[in-house]
Amino acid sequence: MKIKVINPNTTLAMTKGIEHAAKSKARPDTEILAVSPKMGPISIESYYDEYLSIVGVLDEVKNDDGADAFVIACYGDPGLQAAREVTDKPVIGIAEASLYLAATLSARFSVVTVLPRIKTMIEELVDSYGMAKRVVNVRTTPMCVIDFERDPEQGMKLLREEGKRAVEEDDAEAILLGCAGMAEFADSLEKELGVPVIDGVVAAVKMAESIVDMGKKTSKTKTYKYPEKKEYVGELKKFGSTTVPN
Incomplete structure (x- = not known):
C-alpha cells in the first residue's frame, strides 16, 4: 500500500x-x-x-x-x-490517532508540546475528540517547532523534564508528543520515563x-x-x- x-x-x-x-x-x-x-x-x-x-x-x-x-x-x-x-x-x-492509541494503553495521559500559546488550541482539539477527561494536562516548552529541528539536544532535555513532571505531578500514565517534529525523541523518552510515549506520526x-x-x-x-x-x-x-x- x-x-x-x-x-x-x-x-x-x-x-x-x-x-x-x-x-x-x-x-x-x-x-x-x-x-x-x-x-x-x-x-x-x-x-x-x-x-x-x-x-x-x-x-x-x-x-x-x-x-x-x-x-x-x-x-x-x-x-x-x-x-x-x-x-x-x-x-x-496524528493528534486524533495518538489520542485513540493512548486511550487503549492508559487511563490518563498528558500532552507535551511546543510554545505556551499552543496550549488552548490543543485543549480545544482534545475536547473535540471527546478526550478531555482522559488528558490530564497539556504541557508546553519554550521552544518553537523549528527550534526542535535546530537544537534537538535542548529539545530532548525539555521534553524529558516536562515528561517527568507529567508522570510525577499529573499522574499521567502515558505521554503524547504534541508536534510531528518530536518524532525522533519518542523511543528514548519511553525508556527514560517508564511509560508509553506516543508519537502521532507512527x-x-x-x-x-x-x-x-x-x-x-x-x-x-x-x-x-x-x-x-x-x-x-x-x-x-x-x-x-x-x-x-x-
Missing part, C-alpha cells in the same frame, strides 16, 4: 524527519510518500498559521499521487475534516495501514460527502472542482 504523509508546514527538513519516523515503524511493503504543500507557513504555532496551512493540505489530498491513505502530520490536525470530504480514502490526523501510519488492510473507506452518506460543486474565484479557483470518482 501507499500512504501519503502530509507535513502541513513547508520546512522540508522537518518533512524528512517525519518521513524517517513513518518509515521506521511502517511495514516493509508500505510505501511512504512524505510531502510538504507548495504553499503555507514554515511552521504552525497559532490559529493563523493553522488556518492558512489548510489550503495546501487539501491541495495535496486532491492530488493524491495514487495513495491508499493520507496522514496529516501536524498535531493540530489542520484540515482533517475537510480532507475527508474530498476523498473516500482514509485520512488520519500512530497515524499504523492506523492507516490497518484501515486499508480492512478495506474500509470514508463514509460518504452525509457529513463527509464530496463538496457541492460551485464556483470559487481568485487563488481558490481550482478548488471549485470536486474529486468525485467517475
